[in-house]
Amino acid sequence: MATITPDTQIDIGHNDDPSSNYLTSSRGFLSWAFTLDHKRIGVMYLVGIFSSFFLGGIMALLLRLHLFMPNGLFPEWLVNNDTYNQLFTLHGAIMTFLFIIPSVPAALGNFVLPLMVGAKDVAFPRMNLASFHLWVLGGIFFLIALVTTRLDTGWTFYTPYSIQTSTNVIAATIGAFILGFSSIFTGLNFIVTVNTMRPPGMTWFKMPLFMWATYATAIIQILATPVLGITLLLLMAERILQIGIFNPALGGDPILFQHFFWFYSHPAVYIMILPAMGIISELMSVYSRKPIFGYTFIAYSSIAIALLGFLVWGHHMFVSGQSPMTAVIFSGLTFSVSIPSAIKVFNWLATMYKGNINLATPMCYALSFIFLFSIGGLTGLFLGALATDIHLHDTYFVVAHFHYVMMGGTVIAFVGGLYHWWPKMFGVMYNEMFGRLFCLVVFIGFNLTFLPQFIMGSRGMPRRYATYVPEYQIFHQLSTIGAIVLGLGMVGAVTVLIVSLFKGRKAPANPWGAATLEWTCTSPPPYYNFEHAPAVGSPYDFSDLKYDPQVGGFVKDPEAANKPKTDSHH
Amino acid sequence: MLSILADASSSMFFPPERSTFAGDVDRLFDFIYYLSAFFFVAIVAVMVYFVLRYHRRKGHVETPSASHNEVLEITWSVIPSILVGFIFFYGFTKYLDMREAPENAYEIQVIAKQWSWQFIYPNGADSDELHIPVGQPVRFVLQSSDVLHSFYVPAFRIKMDCVPQRYTSTWVIANETTGEGIEKDAHEPYDLFCAEYCGKDHSRMLAKVYVHEQSDFDLWLEGAANYLEGIPPEEGGEKAFKKKGCTQCHSVEGDNSAKYAGPALNGQWGTERNVIPRGASSPEAVVMDENYIRESVREPNAKVVVGRKPVMPVFTPQLLKDNEINAIIAYLKSLK
Numbered sequence: 001m002a003t004i005t006p007d008t009q010i011d012i013g014h015n016d017d018p019s020s021n022y023l024t025s026s027r028g029f030l031s032w033a034f035t036l037d038h039k040r041i042g043v044m045y046l047v048g049i050f051s052s053f054f055l056g057g058i059m060a061l062l063l064r065l066h067l068f069m070p071n072g073l074f075p076e077w078l079v080n081n082d083t084y085n086q087l088f089t090l091h092g093a094i095m096t097f098l099f100i101i102p103s104v105p106a107a108l109g110n111f112v113l114p115l116m117v118g119a120k121d122v123a124f125p126r127m128n129l130a131s132f133h134l135w136v137l138g139g140i141f142f143l144i145a146l147v148t149t150r151l152d153t154g155w156t157f158y159t160p161y162s163i164q165t166s167t168n169v170i171a172a173t174i175g176a177f178i179l180g181f182s183s184i185f186t187g188l189n190f191i192v193t194v195n196t197m198r199p200p201g202m203t204w205f206k207m208p209l210f211m212w213a214t215y216a217t218a219i220i221q222i223l224a225t226p227v228l229g230i231t232l233l234l235l236m237a238e239r240i241l242q243i244g245i246f247n248p249a250l251g252g253d254p255i256l257f258q259h260f261f262w263f264y265s266h267p268a269v270y271i272m273i274l275p276a277m278g279i280i281s282e283l284m285s286v287y288s289r290k291p292i293f294g295y296t297f298i299a300y301s302s303i304a305i306a307l308l309g310f311l312v313w314g315h316h317m318f319v320s321g322q323s324p325m326t327a328v329i330f331s332g333l334t335f336s337v338s339i340p341s342a343i344k345v346f347n348w349l350a351t352m353y354k355g356n357i358n359l360a361t362p363m364c365y366a367l368s369f370i371f372l373f374s375i376g377g378l379t380g381l382f383l384g385a386l387a388t389d390i391h392l393h394d395t396y397f398v399v400a401h402f403h404y405v406m407m408g409g410t411v412i413a414f415v416g417g418l419y420h421w422w423p424k425m426f427g428v429m430y431n432e433m434f435g436r437l438f439c440l441v442v443f444i445g446f447n448l449t450f451l452p453q454f455i456m457g458s459r460g461m462p463r464r465y466a467t468y469v470p471e472y473q474i475f476h477q478l479s480t481i482g483a484i485v486l487g488l489g490m491v492g493a494v495t496v497l498i499v500s501l502f503k504g505r506k507a508p509a510n511p512w513g514a515a516t517l518e519w520t521c522t523s524p525p526p527y528y529n530f531e532h533a534p535a536v537g538s539p540y541d542f543s544d545l546k547y548d549p550q551v552g553g554f555v556k557d558p559e560a561a562n563k564p565k566t567d568s569h570h
Numbered sequence: 571m572l573s574i575l576a577d578a579s580s581s582m583f584f585p586p587e588r589s590t591f592a593g594d595v596d597r598l599f600d601f602i603y604y605l606s607a608f609f610f611v612a613i614v615a616v617m618v619y620f621v622l623r624y625h626r627r628k629g630h631v632e633t634p635s636a637s638h639n640e641v642l643e644i645t646w647s648v649i650p651s652i653l654v655g656f657i658f659f660y661g662f663t664k665y666l667d668m669r670e671a672p673e674n675a676y677e678i679q680v681i682a683k684q685w686s687w688q689f690i691y692p693n694g695a696d697s698d699e700l701h702i703p704v705g706q707p708v709r710f711v712l713q714s715s716d717v718l719h720s721f722y723v724p725a726f727r728i729k730m731d732c733v734p735q736r737y738t739s740t741w742v743i744a745n746e747t748t749g750e751g752i753e754k755d756a757h758e759p760y761d762l763f764c765a766e767y768c769g770k771d772h773s774r775m776l777a778k779v780y781v782h783e784q785s786d787f788d789l790w791l792e793g794a795a796n797y798l799e800g801i802p803p804e805e806g807g808e809k810a811f812k813k814k815g816c817t818q819c820h821s822v823e824g825d826n827s828a829k830y831a832g833p834a835l836n837g838q839w840g841t842e843r844n845v846i847p848r849g850a851s852s853p854e855a856v857v858m859d860e861n862y863i864r865e866s867v868r869e870p871n872a873k874v875v876v877g878r879k880p881v882m883p884v885f886t887p888q889l890l891k892d893n894e895i896n897a898i899i900a901y902l903k904s905l906k
Contacts, residue, residue, distance in 0.1 A: 081774070084773075085769070158718060161768060248734040249735070290632055291637040297643050319720060319731050324666060331661060338654055339651050343643070343646065345613060346643075347643075350642075352620040352624060354634075371614060381606060382602050384654075385598060385662075386664070387660070387665045388602065391595055391599075394722070459724065464772060
């Protein structure tokens with residue numbers, strides 16, 4: 001089998017000027033829209049997913065404001081039960097399909113992964129571009145659903161309601177179907193890139209853990225996403241042709257839909273959280289200046305999570321009427337996933353031991369992640385246990401739990417990773433003080449939003465309610481205030497980055513003293529990433545990196561390189 | 571919030587325990603809660619300590635230490651495994667108790683529909699609010715007449731989905747009455763929610779649960795079964811008309827707009843109307859009389875009024891008894 005090497009790629013718009021980089025090597029809209037450069041595709045994804053995040057975030061704020069009063073804050077003509085249902089549906093669908101699934105793999109992963117292997121691009125640059133174009137197309141279908149008759153099924157499209165509702169289920173499912181292909185293309189590209197393009201010397205157990213995490217993610221993307229695609233096709237067929245697969249009135253089975261749907265959508269949770277864990281592994285190590293503790297356990301735990309994640313989908317259906325035996329089996333399997341996640345948390349903590357901890361903004365996000373993800377993970381125990389799940393299922397306890405995992409976990413890690421790689425991506429340093437300040441605002445706002453939801457959920461407040469009985473009002477009000485703070489924090493965090501594009505000082509090649517290969521090229525990287533193929537070392541050996549005040553960043557210390565190593569990676 | 575914490579019958583995390591399951595569920599919850607709190611505090615404490623102890627400052631450098639330690643790592647994999655094994659075991663044994671109702675349980679049929687609840691009792695009585703006797707196993711047989719719903723009573727800690735074309739069930743023993751007598755004002759009923767999203771008025775699909783002493787319950791049940799007795803038929807018909815949800819789709823004030831899915835019913839008695847018989851393509855005229863009303867209730871799509879969609883649900887004898895139809899006919903006759 002022919003190996004794909006970076007040299008086989010076609011040179012488009014290459015500029016021989018040594019001062020040029022991938023941002024300036026060619027200009028104009030078309031040079032971006034049809035670029036084959038993984039870095040530009042990553043940046044375009046970044047713009048795309050942040051637009052989606054903004055849209056989904058506005059909807060979240062509207063929802064929360066509406067819930068400030070038991071019968072709704074907004075007048076009927078503005079937000080009634082119908083509009084509320086559409087808002088939470090599109091909030092969920094946009095955040096899941098358009099933002100969080102592509103966030104780390106497609107935006108950050110695309111940019112970082114080829115640099116980490118010291119290559120010029122991913123294995124299939126054209127497929128990479130196609131993945132982005134499909135994402136845009138899928139997003140357009142969501143916008144069609146949004147501006148036409150909207151969508152009110154919940155992001156889960158549960159039958160038979162999704163077959164009966166008059167809203168635009170077809171547009172939204174076509175959108176999600178196309179986005180599935182986008183996700184598969186990204187996953188396929190990563191698997192082939194990691195398998196075939198690692199440089200000599202980078203064995204599996206010398207890969208940075210971010211690569212392990214994205215590799216594990218890619219396996220799920222390829223195996224699980226087709227199931228969603230087929231399910232959505234069946235749903236469309238059901239709506240158009242009335243063939244009775246899921247519609248009980250025609251002899252179909254609505255529980256079957258739930259099995260199909262969660263067979264994708266539970267592993268999708270790991271598509272979201274695994275790469276985030278990969279980011280945290282990098283951050284904890286770099287900012288503590290310590291080799292990651294228990295590398296092998298972390299690497300294997302990623303694969304374990306990816307595989308076990310396929311076996312637990314039934315825990316979404318404990319009260320659906322499935323047999324008690326099925327419920328017991330799924331409950332047991334569910335707990336098995338908690339162990340590799342716990343292992344990772346302990347390893348990250350141990351990494352800080354005896355380190356030299358730099359509380360830069362990305363590290364603040366990483367610490368915030370450990371706090372929030374621990375809450376998210378531990379509250380999963382209440383939901384995995386059958387007796388307590390019966391009471392908590394479909395209440396705000398679940399809403400709070402998955403927001404702690406998805407947002408407190410993935411989004412926080414994503415923003416931390418973005419801050420970490422930002423100097424590499426755009427060649428500028430941001431304002432540390434404001435970076436840390438808004439990290440704190442996000443942290444406070446987040447907890448104020450979602451902690452009260454655990455309490456109201458365990459007190460019985462069901463989810464997806466446009467109106468509610470007054471006894472839950474205080475919790476909703478705290479949560480709404482928290483959401484406003486969280487929103488401001490997020491806007492602030494993004495503003496710090498955008499301001500740095502115009503006012504930030506020039507970034508050195510290696511501002512943080514990281515040992516992975518992406519930090520050996522200039523910031524921002526040249527069009528072809530590296531002048532010379534970088535030499536592969538241990539990704540977590542910082543002993544020969546020394547801060548140089550003149551450069552404003554870390555450089556190889558020739559003396560340290562000759563000294564005998566007291567601390568090796570293995 | 572303080573008033574909630576001060577309420578001695580409930581904890582911060584829970585509504586009052588009002589079923590025999592509730593105590594078990596809450597104890598398991600508390601166990602997981604304290605265990606999680608312990609691990610969470612430990613994780614955050616270690617994290618904060620390390621940050622304070624090892625943060626970057628002048629003259630501070632990192633010190634080499636082991637990059638892995640198999641004994642430590644296996645320990646912190648095995649201990650959590652044992653603990654979650656414990657949680658799993660308690661979770662599923664209590665759950666099995668909650669799934670299997672005793673054989674002598676009193677059985678109530680629950681029909682969920684967009685967007686109301688209907689409870690049908692063994693003597694044929696029915697109600698839109700749930701009434702049960704205290705201290706007695708009560709089994710709920712759940713059905714849905716349209717989409718998915720979920721039957722949820724937080725005070726009992728029970729929840730089960732209602733799936734169209736399928737029966738599911740759950741059961742409970744209530745351990746305290748909500749009040750004395752059969753007058754509603756003397757009770758403080760529990761909330762009954764729909765927990766599975768079911769469309770527009772999902773959040774308004776609420777009902778109340780009344781728990782009675784057995785003797786009060788029997789009294790209530792008899793009254794509910796015979797609610798048409800002792801009152802004039804028109805008055806009984808009006809009660810039945812409202813109770814069965816007819817007012818959601820039929821105006822009795824002449825409003826024929828699209829706001830109501832069905833035609834207005836006042837002043838129509840004995841007049842002709844254009845209908846499309848099932849399977850026919852051209853309309854024909856029928857007189858609105860006793861037979862037409864009865865047919866329209868039992869087989870709504872047999873003759874649909876021109877310009878209306880065939881959306882009326884079927885009212886089986888279980889849902890609407892013959893004497894109720896008779897009363898409704900008397901009521902419709904009286905409407906001007």
